[in-house]
Amino acid sequence: MARIVQKFGGTSVADMVRIKAAAATVKRELDDGHQVAVVLSAMVGVTDQLVGYAAEAGGAHYSSEYDAVLATGEQGTVGLLALSLQEMGIQARSWLGWQIPIRTDGVYGKARIENIETEALERCLGAGEVPVVAGFQGLGPDGRITTLGRGGTDTTAVALAAALGAERCDIYTDVDGVYTSDPRIVAKARKLEKITYEEMLEMASLGAKVLQTRAVELAMKSGQRLHVRSSYSDAPGTLVVDEDEIVEQEIVSGIAYSRDEAKITLVQVADKPGVAAAIFGPLADASINVDMIVQNVSAGGKTTDLTFTVAKGDLERAVETVAANKKKLQYKDLISDSDVVKVSVIGVGMRSHAGVAQRMFTTLAEKGINIQVISTSEIKVSVLIAEEYTELALRALHSAYGLDAE
Amino acid sequence: MARIVQKFGGTSVADMVRIKAAAATVKRELDDGHQVAVVLSAMVGVTDQLVGYAAEAGGAHYSSEYDAVLATGEQGTVGLLALSLQEMGIQARSWLGWQIPIRTDGVYGKARIENIETEALERCLGAGEVPVVAGFQGLGPDGRITTLGRGGTDTTAVALAAALGAERCDIYTDVDGVYTSDPRIVAKARKLEKITYEEMLEMASLGAKVLQTRAVELAMKSGQRLHVRSSYSDAPGTLVVDEDEIVEQEIVSGIAYSRDEAKITLVQVADKPGVAAAIFGPLADASINVDMIVQNVSAGGKTTDLTFTVAKGDLERAVETVAANKKKLQYKDLISDSDVVKVSVIGVGMRSHAGVAQRMFTTLAEKGINIQVISTSEIKVSVLIAEEYTELALRALHSAYGLDAE
Numbered sequence: 001m002a003r004i005v006q007k008f009g010g011t012s013v014a015d016m017v018r019i020k021a022a023a024a025t026v027k028r029e030l031d032d033g034h035q036v037a038v039v040l041s042a043m044v045g046v047t048d049q050l051v052g053y054a055a056e057a058g059g060a061h062y063s064s065e066y067d068a069v070l071a072t073g074e075q076g077t078v079g080l081l082a083l084s085l086q087e088m089g090i091q092a093r094s095w096l097g098w099q100i101p102i103r104t105d106g107v108y109g110k111a112r113i114e115n116i117e118t119e120a121l122e123r124c125l126g127a128g129e130v131p132v133v134a135g136f137q138g139l140g141p142d143g144r145i146t147t148l149g150r151g152g153t154d155t156t157a158v159a160l161a162a163a164l165g166a167e168r169c170d171i172y173t174d175v176d177g178v179y180t181s182d183p184r185i186v187a188k189a190r191k192l193e194k195i196t197y198e199e200m201l202e203m204a205s206l207g208a209k210v211l212q213t214r215a216v217e218l219a220m221k222s223g224q225r226l227h228v229r230s231s232y233s234d235a236p237g238t239l240v241v242d243e244d245e246i247v248e249q250e251i252v253s254g255i256a257y258s259r260d261e262a263k264i265t266l267v268q269v270a271d272k273p274g275v276a277a278a279i280f281g282p283l284a285d286a287s288i289n290v291d292m293i294v295q296n297v298s299a300g301g302k303t304t305d306l307t308f309t310v311a312k313g314d315l316e317r318a319v320e321t322v323a324a325n326k327k328k329l330q331y332k333d334l335i336s337d338s339d340v341v342k343v344s345v346i347g348v349g350m351r352s353h354a355g356v357a358q359r360m361f362t363t364l365a366e367k368g369i370n371i372q373v374i375s376t377s378e379i380k381v382s383v384l385i386a387e388e389y390t391e392l393a394l395r396a397l398h399s400a401y402g403l404d405a406e
Numbered sequence: 407m408a409r410i411v412q413k414f415g416g417t418s419v420a421d422m423v424r425i426k427a428a429a430a431t432v433k434r435e436l437d438d439g440h441q442v443a444v445v446l447s448a449m450v451g452v453t454d455q456l457v458g459y460a461a462e463a464g465g466a467h468y469s470s471e472y473d474a475v476l477a478t479g480e481q482g483t484v485g486l487l488a489l490s491l492q493e494m495g496i497q498a499r500s501w502l503g504w505q506i507p508i509r510t511d512g513v514y515g516k517a518r519i520e521n522i523e524t525e526a527l528e529r530c531l532g533a534g535e536v537p538v539v540a541g542f543q544g545l546g547p548d549g550r551i552t553t554l555g556r557g558g559t560d561t562t563a564v565a566l567a568a569a570l571g572a573e574r575c576d577i578y579t580d581v582d583g584v585y586t587s588d589p590r591i592v593a594k595a596r597k598l599e600k601i602t603y604e605e606m607l608e609m610a611s612l613g614a615k616v617l618q619t620r621a622v623e624l625a626m627k628s629g630q631r632l633h634v635r636s637s638y639s640d641a642p643g644t645l646v647v648d649e650d651e652i653v654e655q656e657i658v659s660g661i662a663y664s665r666d667e668a669k670i671t672l673v674q675v676a677d678k679p680g681v682a683a684a685i686f687g688p689l690a691d692a693s694i695n696v697d698m699i700v701q702n703v704s705a706g707g708k709t710t711d712l713t714f715t716v717a718k719g720d721l722e723r724a725v726e727t728v729a730a731n732k733k734k735l736q737y738k739d740l741i742s743d744s745d746v747v748k749v750s751v752i753g754v755g756m757r758s759h760a761g762v763a764q765r766m767f768t769t770l771a772e773k774g775i776n777i778q779v780i781s782t783s784e785i786k787v788s789v790l791i792a793e794e795y796t797e798l799a800l801r802a803l804h805s806a807y808g809l810d811a812e
Contacts, residue, residue: 016462050482056422057486058493065492068500069485072478076456079475080463086471087464094474098504099549143505 002167003035003125007135007157010044011174012231013077016084022231023084025172026130030090035125037164038132039157040081042073062109067137067147071097074134074153082132092130095121097137098145102156106140110149113138113156116163125164133160151212158215162222169219169226171211176230177238178203178210180403181255185391188404192253194239194246196348199253200226202380206256206344216240243348251349251356252401255394258342261291262315263372263384264322268303268332278328279306282321288314292342292375292384303332307373309384312338340372341390344382345397357381363400369393408573409441409531413541413563416450417580418637419483422490428637429490431578432536436496441531443570444538445563446487448479468515473543473553477503480540480559488538498536501527503543503551508562512546516555519544519562522569531570539566557618564621568628575625575632577617582636583644584609584616586809587661591797594810598659600645600652602754605659606632608786612662612750622646649754657755657762658807661800664748667697668721669778669790670728674709674738684734685712688727694720698748698781698790709738713779715790718744746778747796750788751803763787769806775799 006029008022022038029036041047047070054066078094085092100120104111124131135153140146148155154171161169177191178200195203197220204213210228219226219240229237243249269275276295283290293308310318319336322329350356357374360381364371369392373384385393398404412435414428428444435442447453453476460472484500491498503510506526510517530537541559546552554561560577567575583597584606601609603626610619616634625632625646635643649655675681682701689696699714716724725742728735756762766787770777775798779790791799804810 016459019463053422053482053486054489057425057489063489063492065485065488065500067485068502069482069489072481075478075481076459076475079471079473080459082471083460083463083469083475086469094471096474096551145502 001033001035003037003164004029005037005039005157005161005164005166005169006172007039007153007170008041008172008231009153009174010041010047012172013040013042013081014044016080018231019077019080020084022081022172023088023090025231025234026085027088027090028234030130036130037121037125037160037166038081038130039135039153039160040074040077040132041135041153042077046073046076064108064144067108068145070147071134071137071145074136078132078134085130085132090130091128092132093124095131095133097134098139100133102138102159104138104140104146104148106142106144106146108140108146111138111140111146113148113159116159118163121164151215154212154215155218158218158222158224158226161224162218166224169224171226171228172231173210173228174231175210176233176235177228178208178240178254180253181394181398182257185394186255186398188398190403190405192238194241195253196243196246197240198243198348198379199346200240202344202346202377203254203256206258206342206346206380206382208254208256211240249349250347250403251353252345252347252403253349254346255397255401255403256344256346257390257394259387259390260312261309261340261342261384262312262318262336262338263307263309263340264315264318265305265307265335265337266322266329266331266333267305267335269306270330271302271304275329278325279322282325283310283318286317286321288318288321292373292382294373309340309342309373339387340384341387342382342384343390343393343397344380345401346380348379350379350381359400360397363396364393367392367396407439407441409443409570410435411443411445411563411567411570411572411575412578413445413559413576414447414578414637415559415580416447416453418578419446419448419487420450422486424637425483425486426490428487428578429494429496431637431640432491433494433496434640436536442536443527443531443566443572444487444536445541445559445566446480446483446538447541447559448483452479452482470514470550473514474551476553477540477543477551480542484538484540491536491538496536497534498538499530501537501539503540504545506539508544508565510544510546510552510554512548512550512552514546514552517544517546517552519554519565522565524569527570557621560618560621561624564624564628564630564632567630568624572630575630577632577634578637579616579634580637581616582639582641583634584614584646584660586659587800587804588663592661592800592804594804596809596811598644600647601659602649602652603646604649604754604785605752606646608750608752608783609660609662612664612748612752612786612788614660614662617646655755656753657759658751658753658809659755660752661803661807661809662750662752663796663800665793665796666718667715667746667748667790668718668724668742668744669713669715669746670721670724671711671713671741672728672735672737672739673711673741675712676736677708677710681735684731685728688731689716689724692723692727694724694727698779698788700779715746715748715779745793746790747793748788748790749796749799749803750786751807752786754785756785765806766803769802770799773798773802
């Protein structure tokens with residue numbers, strides 16, 4: 001008998017048909033003699049609708065009321081799944097964040113889980129009952145409802161699995177696992193049997209939408225194995241595990257991309273100490289995340305060109321923020337471009353293999369694709385290229401690193 | 407400075423436009439120097455949608471999960487109104503049933519409020535903040551969410567007004583008060599300035615949908631004045647008050663009707679002791695409410711005809727329940743008819759005036775309307791007639807009792 005936490009995402013509880021399918025999945029594990037706890041998202045689209053209402057009410061910023069409104073989505077689905085399970089003759093009950101409680105730090109809209117009290121849930125599991133837990137929500141120190149931010153239900157699931165000492169944490173979603181690249185673009189993309197936490201983390205933060213970054217971090221920290229799998233079939237998906245568990249590690253395990261990128265270039269900015277701080281300080285104050293940064297060596301020595309990227313949605317504000325300091329920065333020109341894409345090659349094998357980046361540059365050059373910005377970490381190389389080359393670049397790199405399915 | 411509880415129904419929080427209008431109504435009272443607590447329903451239609459989901463999930467019967475699902479509607483509107491108030495610069499916060507808490511007896515789907523702890527709300531009001539309370543929901547003894555049944559938000563509002571010692575309890579709705587009859591049918595219907603609790607109670611239970619019966623009972627018991635008024639204007643509506651407050655009481659204050667009636671006649675049922683119990687016992691066991699009952703004197707002395715009414719939705723089950731006992735009851739025939747309407751004349755003045763019922767019978771006879779069943783109480787006379795005469799009967803009675811507007 002194993003203890004399993006199952007998480008169903010928004011598309012897996014999209015309507016009563018899908019909720020009943022989720023109930024059948026719970027039953028399958030129970031029939032195999034396992035203990036099951038379930039964590040649910042809101043029905044797909046519901047959270048967006050609630051965010052829309054809150055924005056109309058004037059609550060575009062996070063607040064206690066914003067969270068109270070948003071938390072209703074998960075409250076609905078947990079009740080409906082518990083009902084469906086009961087209808088199948090299975091003992092079940094819903095648990096809201098405040099009932100368990102799942103205690104958070106009280107930061108509205110992006111709270112962090114501080115502690116999950118497991119006493120009540122253990123009693124529930126011990127009595128042969130299936131606890132159906134609302135994801136995405138918790139209880140702040142002041143007794144108010146707090147939500148964990150987008151994709152927070154993944155985090156709830158991983159935190160709960162860790163707290164309950166679950167053997168498995170199954171993440172049910174509308175794809176059947178983690179792929180070497182986006183199968184909608186790269187027809188030869190393969191489903192990975194296993195992937196390391198580190199790689200998954202890079203993939204999540206580089207555009208793959210399968211798992212929330214924080215959830216992967218948490219799983220890595222607590223050593224919680226994740227199983228990303230389809231809610232439409234019982235075929236095995238992808239295991240997210242520790243590096244030790246993967247015997248024959250590929251050098252590169254995936255090619256990710258993100259279209260949510262925009263580039264800003266400052267032409268002939270003064271090349272003297274303090275300039276970078278004068279540019280990026282105000283951006284940080286405006287909560288604009290800067291990703292890649294390159295600064296060229298200046299020709300004459302007096303000025304330099306500086307390029308950096310931000311999320312597309314932040315471009316306008318970023319340009320305004322920089323332009324407000326034009327006098328101080330003394331740049332000649334500001335060029336912005338949102339027709340760019342970031343393509344990344346990811347693999348823990350890179351650490352011990354030379355030439356991975358070189359192969360990327362060569363492959364792109366052979367296809368006539370110009371690299372605008374490069375950024376590297378221990379296990380990934382990212383480049384910024386013109387958006388129109390996205391598909392060409394992904395397919396070429398997928399082949400070049402030997403990832404194509406037979 | 408007065409303390410006011412304002413309740414907004416489903417149509418008065420139907421969308422963000424209406425929610426902002428409600429916020430403006432709150433502000434108007436605050437600007438006049440009053441303390442305001444607000445109680446809200448879910449957006450109109452939302453509860454029906456949730457009931458539909460729950461039914462699909464197999465939860466047609468009331469249960470803890472049914473209640474958890476249904477309570478989400480009010481949680482959404484209170485958050486959105488609190489946001490709207492904050493946007494207008496007004497201190498406000500939402501309160502869910504479990505946060506106050508509003509303690510109930512724990513009967514899912516139709517819980518009764520046992521106690522409202524006012525400490526937190528008093529602190530909130532004392533600090534100049536507007537508490538925005540979710541109607542329809544409370545906390546059961548086991549820490550689960552319970553709902554109060556249809557129209558339960560009225561009950562929450564009245565109970566809260568009583569608990570907080572509010573001077574006024576304003577019920578904002580989509581009509582501008584209580585009328586002498588349904589204005590959609592009786593063009594000459596007048597808005598009543600005042601009506602007694604007893605009359606309002608009869609009207610509510612006889613088909614007028616302005617206020618929930620339990621809320622009126624509770625108001626009567628606690629002596630809480632209610633003000634039924636429109637959320638579309640600030641014109642005065644109708645005050646629901648104690649009889650003492652109405653100096654010149656009309657004999658009849660309103661004509662109500664209900665189409666939700668069905669009639670069952672048992673032809674030639676045995677006329678002996680125990681028969682009524684044998685008919686109505688099983689109906690009660692099946693939770694079918696029987697309203698009017700008439701039994702004619704039998705011609706020969708051996709058998710009699712017995713007629714009773716039930717809600718339209720219960721007719722099929724009622725017929726099945728009676729038919730299952732046919733052997734025991736030995737009736738000759740069972741006739742059911744759902745094309746009937748109950749028309750009622752209501753007024754506390756009846757107690758001290760003779761001839762009120764007689765005038766009703768005469769008026770209907772003059773119009774050639776046959777009375778099928780009669781039932782009377784201290785302050786009302788109800789008759790069952792063929793549904794096709796509804797409009798004719800209402801208008802004739804409205805004139806006959808001198809209720810027509812000039």
